């Protein structure tokens with residue numbers, strides 16, 4: 357189970373291209389097939405009238421193909437992020453990650469891609485590492501900026517696949533499955549290129565990400581439920597051909613049923629090595645976790661370190 361896909365949280369997943377409904381708005385606000393039916397008045401004798409519905413569906417498709425990056429971490433999500441991610445702030449989880457990154461940064465500055473509310477960046481700065489962070493979400497950055505110690509961290513709002521900042525860094529890092537928020541292979545490659553472009557020679561790029569959990573998908577199935585209770589339903593839909601994964605969350609809140617979906621692209625360790633090679637980096641270390649657990653066939657996550665060689 358991917359932690360930051362928020363099996364236990366319904367509304368705190370990372371951004372990606374616009375391909376589906378917003379995970380942060382109630383279902384009633386969304387542009388759905390239901391809307392298409394209503395707008396076109398397409399039901400004839402209780403059956404969907406395709407001719408009437410098609411133009412609306414096409415309009416809907418044109419909408420969903422527009423590509424400005426979607427920010428899944430808007431104001432309401434950002435406001436609750438730390439509270440609902442509390443287990444990720446537990447010192448047992450956080451300290452090994454910060455120590456690991458501080459060791460690699462040494463005296464050099466570090467760049468965090470997808471810095472969020474500063475869960476990692478703020479304690480890393482307390483270790484004496486200057487941290488700069490890039491994030492798509494102004495609301496997440498605002499949360500960070502309001503925290504004590506934030507003066508030691510500088511930030512840029514932008515897309516980690518394309519945004520550039522001044523200078524080079526001893527360490528660039530991207531944690532908690534955030535690479536999966538880039539929903540195409542090309543975009544993930546661009547993140548690697550961008551990371552390498554910001555590294556000094558010999559610098560390190562660190563990624564923490566789940567190992568794709570296809571072994572949990574029964575043969576022939578594309579849907580895997582991860583939460584089934586009287587008030588909550590959560591399931592992942594896999595598209596094996598494209599390595600796509602949409603996490604769907606439905607939950608009952610009083611009289612309302614909330615529906616949220618978010619697209620991801622799962623990615624294999626060996627594929628990441630190839631992306632690193634394309635970007636001029638080679639694998640330095642791969643661990644099964646921040647405590648430098650061995651990476652094995654049983655590992656559900658990995659912390660990989662590449663070094664810039666070109």
Ligand SMILES: C[S@@+](CC[C@H](N)C(=O)[O-])C[C@H]1O[C@@H](n2cnc3c(N)ncnc32)[C@H](O)[C@@H]1O
Nearest residue numbers: 370371429470471472475491492493515516537
């Ligand atoms: C799960 S949060 C992780 C935040 C922080 N790194 C942490 O560990 O708590 C993912 C963060 O990445 C950001 N993000 C997702 N896709 C992004 C993109 N393409 N460019 C920049 N930031 C992105 C989100 O806005 C969010 O703040």
